[in-house]
Amino acid sequence: MSIIKTEQLTYIYGENTPFRKVAVDNVSIDIERGEAVGIIGHTGSGKSTLIQHFNGLLKPSAGRVLIDGEDINADKKKLRQARFKIGLVFQYPEYQLFEETVYKDIAYGPKNMGLSDEQTDMRVREAAELVGLDDKLLDRSPFELSGGQKRRAAIAGVIAMQPQALILDEPASGLDPQGRERIFDIIKRYREEKNSAVIVVSHSMEDIAGFADRILVMDKGSVFCFDTPPRVFSRAQQLEQIGLSVPQVTKIFMKLRKMGFDLPDDVYTVKYAERILKERLGGQEKV
Amino acid sequence: MLKDITIGQFFPGSSAVHKMDARVKLVLTIVFIVMLFSAKGMAGLCVCIAFTLLIFAISRIPPAMMLKSLKPIAPLVLITALLNIFFVKDGDKLFEWKFILITDKGIDTAVFMVVRIICLIVGSSLLTYTTSPIDITDAIERLLGPLKRVKFPVHELAMIMTIALRFIPTLIxxxxxxxxxxxxxxxxxDTGTLTEKVKGMLPIFIPxxxxxxxxADELAVAMECRCYHGGEGRTRMKQMKAGRRDVFGCIFTAVFFAAVIAVNILTK
Known part of the structure; x- marks a missing residue:
């Protein structure tokens, strides 16, 4: 059974006002347990609005959201359960830190779940370890941490709830390349250890290409396509038409194909590109 | 959602009232209030009503907005009306029951007061409907300009107001x-007892x-980088200019003010 499923999900901002806007338009998707999904789309394509339906922060104007096969908007109890099953990390999560110490802040979610102190303690330490925060840092005020540490502390706050699906909105924005890599390592590790689904929203193809099993491309509130990376990136030209850039390697391969080289159209990682180029160059390892 | 709250009631438009100089509008609003209070009888008040309705029509603000501005003061209007009905004791008796005494003069005063309050609110809300908060702040700064001579920090106050207004939507x-x-x-x-609710607010207020x-820090640095150092020698991007439209607005108001005074004298 899929962990997240939407049926004809539609969300309209400002219904019955002159500012009416359809933010999410008739979206029906399935996300499997343990799956890694990337959601990309241009600014205003409805990706952030869509994910806020997954844990019931927004109520659909039409359609349903099923978590674990249950309609979360059916009653309040289910809604609250859904909040714990689906962990949502907002963009710039470091601005939500509020407790006196990092430890207490990470413990906020598990406490709200009604876990005992021992269980909470275990989860906090586990989450802190996963995101790479030292034990020493746990007793410090979150406002004393560096930017990258704050970001990781905030992510740990959601990870400590051990959701079955972890959703992150632009988790790497504003970080340097090293910081970005670190965040994606955390996401990958969480997925492996908990066998949880992870969903990452981004507008950077490079970030998503490297880790997603499937990519959901949104355009103007609708699903443009929802498929495996090779299939999505083989539609590079269409992607560019809706204002999305494809990874650098894909661009280079597109140019090479135009120049008349017979190369596949679904190259999206440097590793894959390297392998193909080696093959084409006659299997010589030393090029 | 919180976003739906409208702070400031500016209603963008391109009518003659919208295009008037904010300073002139501000002064005329004060003149309007004086006019309202110098009207001595119902007849004078009718002139004021006509004036208010006319400006409303010219500004093309939807009539529904007029009602919206009255909503918050409805209790005040009601209390004023009741107090006047029950506590004005002179005039002809209309109704008497135990200690309750209602006179025709009481009813008259009640109607008069209610109409005056409504006119006051509707008329002055026109200023905020047709002028953006920033323009009003600018106008206040200009009008208070002379106070700078006595070292009153006019510019600083105006800047504080502007910044506060600018950040309301951001903070919401x-x-x-x-x-x-x-x-x-x-x-x-949304659930729990009062103390739990207050505790629940902490995770929101602290961040x-x-x-x-x-x-505030970022803004201060950004202003510093642009060499902001207060009002001294600062010129404006948008110069306020009073034009023919404003002269016409003044004459228009003056005519109505004269009419109110004339009616006052005639109905003495």
Whole structure:
């Protein structure tokens, strides 16, 4: 059974006002347990609005959201359960830190779940370890941490709830390349250890290409396509038409194909590109 | 959602009233209030009503907005009416029951007072409907200009007001985001006892304060980088110019004021 499923999900901002806007338009998707999904789309394509339906922060104007096969908007109890099953990390999560110490802040979610102190303690330490925060840092005020540490502390706050699906909105924005890599390592590790689904929203193809099993491309509130990376990136030209850039390697391969080289159209990682180029160059390892 | 709250009631448009100089509008609003209070009888008040309705029509603000501006003061209007009906004791008796005495003069005064309050609110809300908050602040700064001579920090006050106004929508959006984020971590804002609710507010207020200070800091640096050093020698991007339209507005108001005074004298 899929962990997240939407049926004809539609969300309209400002219904019955002159500012009416359809933010999410008739979206029906399935996300499997343990799956890694990337959601990309241009600014205003409805990706952030869509994910806020997954844990019931927004109520659909039409359609349903099923978590674990249950309609979360059916009653309040289910809604609250859904909040714990689906962990949502907002963009710039470091601005939500509020407790006196990092430890207490990470413990906020598990406490709200009604876990005992021992269980909470275990989860906090586990989450802190996963995101790479030292034990020493746990007793410090979150406002004393560096930017990258704050970001990781905030992510740990959601990870400590051990959701079955972890959703992150632009988790790497504003970080340097090293910081970005670190965040994606955390996401990958969480997925492996908990066998949880992870969903990452981004507008950077490079970030998503490297880790997603499937990519959901949104355009103007609708699903443009929802498929495996090779299939999505083989539609590079269409992607560019809706204002999305494809990874650098894909661009280079597109140019090479135009120049008349017979190369596949679904190259999206440097590793894959390297392998193909080696093959084409006659299997010589030393090029 | 919080975003739906409208702060300031500016209703963008391109009518003659909208295009008038904010300073002139501000002064005329004060003149209008004086006019309203110098009307001595119902007849004079009718002139004021006509004036208010006319300006409303010219400004093309939807009539529904007029009602909206009255909503918050409805209790005040009601209390004024009741007090006057029950406590004015002179005039002809209309109704008497135990200690309750209602006179025709009481009813008259009640109607007069209610109409005056309504006119006052509707008329002065026209200023905020047709002028953006920033323009009003600018106008206040200009009008208070002479106070600079006595070292009153006019420019600083105006700048504080402008910045505050500018950040209201930003902070509302921020609050919305923080609430969503804490809800996603299972906070129960909407349930629980009062103390629990207050405790539930902490995870929202602390990040909000932190980010307000951060924004203030960033803004201060940004202003410093642009060599901002207060009002001294500062010129404006938007120069306020009073034109023919404003002269016409003044004459228009003056005519009605004269009419009110004339009616006052005639009905003496």
């Amino acid at each position: 959006e921020e609050t919305d985001k923080i609430i969503s984020a804490q809800k996603a971590r299972g906070s129960e804002l 909000l304060f932190a980010s307000s200070f951060r924004r």
